[in-house]
Amino acid sequence: MSSPLIRVENVHKSYLMGKEAVPALRGVTLDIEAGDFVCLMGPSGSGKTTLLNIVGGLDEPGRGHVIIDGENVVSLPENQLARLRLTKLGFVFQNYNLLANFTARENVEAPMVLARSGSRARRERASRLLERVGLSDRDRHYPSELSGGQQQRVAIARALANDPPILIGDEITGDLDSETGFAIMELMTSLNREGMTIVFVTHDPRMAEFASRLINIQDGKILNEETPA
Ligand SMILES: Nc1ncnc2c1ncn2[C@@H]1O[C@H](COP(=O)(O)OP(=O)(O)OP(=O)(O)O)[C@@H](O)[C@H]1O
Ligand SMILES: [Mg+2]
Secondary structure (H helix, E strand, O other): OOOOOEEEEEEEEEEEEOOEEEEEEEEEEEEEOOOOEEEEEOOOOOOHHHHHHHHOOOOOOOEEEEEEOOEEHHHOOHHHHHHHHHHHEEEEEOOOOOOOOOOHHHHHHHHHHHOOOOHHHHHHHHHHHHHHOOOHHHOOOOHHHOOHHHHHHHHHHHHOOOOOOEEEEEOOOOOOOHHHHHHHHHHHHHHHHOOOEEEEEOOOHHHHOOOOEEEEEEOOEEEEEEOOO
């Protein structure tokens, strides 16, 4: 039997507030297979962002393990963790997190610079990715010269820059009107059909319906799993 692309094993996480430990995750175990399209839902404060950040190696669990593509993220030295994040994971956030002084194209090329791709390969790939998200004609625009939906498309193209197998999104449609949000989810769906493994958080049940697995989180634990309609 082959192991899952992502394995989350009994992950606990508490944050220290003064002298008090605030539990954010209380024993989460979850397997995600290559090609899964997973939605995490749950009340505010239930631990969704904490779980995404730990899966993505942006935060460390207090206890437990996260194994991505056979590598134990928790015990990796910092340089190998950075490499894993750069090549295996793409991140998309609610507020886009684009670099304000970089054009759309430069934003998409940035992770390729970090991965030391050559300039010609970077240019070609950025062109293809901007085309993929429907923004070929906006490549020289700065984020402030783009609409919210366009900025999120640039952020998705940037997340795909180093061709990672996994895309992680935290409320990526949270700041968008519903029509633009649906267009973003349709883009995610076509990426998933092409083989991308996607894990995202939303508060919007209409966006959750795009997923093939719906995992409900409550009080830092998995409450249950459903198959969306
Ligand atoms: N950096 C931090 N320091 C202290 N406590 C934190 C920190 N980050 C999160 N928490 C706490 O951990 C718990 C889980 O937070 P988390 O951000 O994961 O929730 P969430 O499910 O993403 O909520 P939302 O839907 O509002 O984004 C909350 O009780 C929160 O207050
Ligand atoms: Mg959150």
